[in-house]
Structures are given as C-alpha cells and as structure tokens.
Amino acid sequence: MNQADVTKLMSQLRIAVRPNKRHLKNADGPEGRLLKLRKTVTALVKHERIELFYNRADEARGYAELLISNAIRHGDRHQATMELADYWLLEKQLVHKLFKVLVPRYENYNVSYTRMYKAPREYPGIYYRRSVLELRGNPYPSLAADQSQNRNLLHNVLLDEARKEFRRQKLSELVH
C-alpha cells in the first residue's frame, strides 16, 4: 500500500511537484494524456520556450525535468534512459540535442532546468490560465523584467551616495 517503491532511484526535482497528477481531459485515456505531454516535451526541447495552457505546461514540466535529470544521471550509455528519451522525444534528432547540448549545459546546475511564467489570458477568449514554459539558459532575451537599474534598490542607493561623496571630495581638493 503506502510503502515507498525502492526499485527505482531518482534525483530530487528542484520544482514543486503536486501530490497527484492532472488528468488533462483526453478521449484516449491515460495513453492519450501521455501523447499530449510528449508533444509538449518535444516542443519544449526543440524551441526552448513555448506558450501554452498552465495545466498542461505544469504537467509537462515534471516530465521534462525528469528526462534531463535522468540523462545527466545515467548518461547516453544507459539502455533504459535511451528508451525513455526515444519515447518522450517524438523527433529523433532531439535525442542528440538532449545528450550533447542539454546535459553539458545543466550538469553543474543547482536550480531547476526549466522555468515557468504566468502569461496573460486572452480577452475575450478561452478562460484557461496560460503560461510560458522555457528551458533555462536559452538564447532568447529574458522574460523577467530587469530590476538591477531600479534607483530605489539598496545597492543603487549606496552607489549613488558613494558617487556623491567622491564628487564632493574632488571639489574640496580643487578648492584647497
């Protein structure tokens, strides 16, 4: 019943995992659900940033994270991991990308490999939450606003004061 399954050993994910899966309404049942998620994971690995409904993105995110973490853990000489990659990546050239591009990129990460943002909903339109799912370290410009130039940030205030003091000193030296 509720004793942990010890046959499989996995790395801990750095994202919040829901206790239960979402069923993602599908006419083909659980197999259709997995096909839906396979398409999403394939698109994520291919494009590195995708916009989609929140629920589907959140479900696919765990699979993408585990795929990458298993690839890092076992490498490309591991039969089971290769089968997993073959199943989850519908376009087979992406298997090479997984092992040759993503694994070296994420080997030394100590944060999650993917990132999720809330995206605005269309109005009027389908009233589902939308989100943006992306791989970290992608080549696109960042989606999060750059706050480092905000003049009210403490370090900016301190830098300003330091600059002012430096100028005052220079002026006093010129006068004397």
Added chain:
Amino acid sequence: MNLSTRVMLNRLTQQCAYKRIVTFSTKTAEHVIENKEEQKKAAPPTTPTPPVNRKPIIPANYRFVYPEFLLDPKVEWRNLVREKLERLDMLDRRKQIDLPEFYVGSVLAVTSSDPHAAGKTSRFVGICINRDRCGLRARFILRNVIDHQGMEVVYELYDPTILKIEVLRLEKRLDDSLFYLRDALPEYSTFDENMEAEPLEEGAPVPVNDIKVMLRPRPWLERWERQNLRGVANIDEYLKDKHRLSSAKVQKPWEKYDMMKDYRSSIPEEEQTEIFAEVHTELHALELQRKRNKRKRTFIKPKQLA
C-alpha cells in the same frame, strides 16, 4: 584591621576592573595566524589532514533492507515531525529485539505473546507474501498450510507483542508480492513448523528463488492473468480467448515511461540519504551487535573428557 580590609577591597576592585575592561581583541591577530600557516607550509607534510566533514557511508542496499524507514510516498499523509519521532521509536524497538533483514519470499518464524495460547506464546512459521506500510505501522503477511488449511497471519513489524523473529530461509522471489500463492497448489506454501534455519554466507548477495508455482483451476481470488506474474508456470492452461482479450485490453504498456508516476511512488535519492544518514550509525551498531551474537551462538563449548 579596617585599613587592611580597605586596601584588600581596593585591590580586589582594581583587579576585577582590570579583568573586566578589555581594550583589545581576544582573537589572535591576523599576522600571527599567517606566520603559523607559513610555518605549517614550510614543514614537510607528514600525514594527510583528515577531511573535516566525513559523511557516513550508507550502504546501497539500505533501501531494500529497511524500506519502512523511508517517508510515506503519499504526500498528503506525510508528517515530517511524526515520522522523525516514529523513526526514533523504531530504533528504540530495534534495540530491544532483533528485527532481521527479510524480503517477500523469505521463510520466517515469528514468536509472539498470545494470552490464549498454552504457555502464553505462539510461534508461526510461514512464507512472507507481502510487505507494506511505512514507519511504525510497517507490517508483513506470513502464509503457511497447516492441516490442509491455508493460514495467513498479519504481523506488524514493530508490534511490542512480538517476542522473536527468525529468518529460516533468506531469499527473494520473482514477484513483488506473492498473493497468488492463495490460488496455487498447497505444496507451494507448505512449510514445516520445525524447519531449521538455513544459514547464508556473510556478505553473500540474497539469492533469488526462480521457482514457478502451479495454480489450481478457477475460480480464483484475483484475475492473475492481468498481472504479468513471473512466478506462475501454468496460467495459460486456464485461460480462454475471452480472458486473453480482456487482459490484453487492460494492459498499460505506457506506464513504464510514466516517469512522474514512478517519481510520486518512490522517494528521491537525496531524501533517502538524509533519512538514512540520520539512522545509519545506530542501525550499523545493531548490525555489528547481531553479528557478534551470531558468532557467540555458533561457538559450542567442547565437553570435558576424563
């Protein structure tokens, strides 16, 4: 008299004041430390410095031997404080009684106190057909056939009424649970009550018994044909086409690719090491104690002749 006491008092106050007011740092100055380091560097390295934080080396098989120490895989039922306290209780219980390593498929003898039995204790020998639940509630089911009647007893591993658990035959089977023994011929779950323990070599891997049992004809308790059992030999004899079709319909070949399902039903490695690091030293000490006891028991004092 008066004067001398005053002087003494003054001195005392002076001393105290002197001691209390510290106008310099009590830490050693930086240049002193640097000098010391230089001296160390100059001296030839005689012995390699031991690593500061030595992590306990946790054996890789601990998760198979002590699965009940791991967290509850069902997150809603998890309570970290309760589980930590339970782990302490489990260790305390293990200090009182030897709870040996065993698996589904091992043959055990459990002696427990029973107010209704003659002599107030009862001993049951049987094959372990299932292990479930975690923490203090961990339990296992023993099965045996006694007087042509199949008997099963559910024991809780940490039940205080259990007096002794002996492993008579330590082995694994091909399947994770052996409920199909209920529908198998009785000889596959018949074990002699006076069976002797079969010792296993120390450090040897636990053998897997690849015996395939013969099922008896229908009706069965469960639809075994749907469960992909590896330990059943003759299931095809009893299947008609309708059974084959229906069992093909309920197969889930995609489940082995469902990584999140596996992730949710297991405990990730980091959490496992955290838990076992907490209990490792005590479990290891208990194991050593058990080994010592075993050696003591095997030693037979020679009889004095003449």
